[in-house]
Amino acid sequence: ETGVTQSPTHLIKTRGQQVTLRCSSQSGHNTVSWYQQALGQGPQFIFQYYREEENGRGNFPPRFSGLQFPNYSSELNVNALELDDSALYLCASSLGWGGEQYFGPGTRLTVT
């Protein structure tokens, strides 16, 4: 059974640029959630995708957007990057909306 994988591991971007982060779900999981973990904080819910549709969103602006593909892999896109977007971005997959969430290792994004 393959766990949740994320790419890239690390990324450095400049303020104003756009970034795409990728996540492959655990085998058999159809739901993906994205979280942002700033330094010294706990993960914060960004949004969740179920069967290719966003079905829940946290307090993040529209420049945070996502996609889920037919194979249930997912992307997180962030436009117009700001310095405060520097964080660890975690992806979690689950079976269904309320299933136990399995986290990937995260992508460390640094915005300069």
Place this chain on the structure above:
Amino acid sequence: DQQVKQNSPSLSVQEGRISILNCDYTNSMFDYFLWYKKYPAEGPTFLISISSIKDKNEDGRFTVFLNKSAKHLSLHIVPSQPGDSAVYFCAASTRTQGGSEKLVFGKGTKLTVNP
């Protein structure tokens, strides 16, 4: 506003003794509560959970206690082992307006178990 609070940033215990990690919450609508463990360079790993209708759940060395009147939960690890050294996150589950489940996390407590 921080709905889930872990007021101790760090905790140090001796191997073989009990570790007690605490968590407070403010939202009475949380469905259930979870504890995650996180090692450096890895994602959080689910440890144990408890439904809001129960007051205790046990799994091997790990026990979670829920006090709904005090809006407080705690994780007990007995006996503590050096491999338990990690950051522990308390999380609470609730529903978004769209119906999806979201987890609300505390800031974490770094546990160090000394040999």
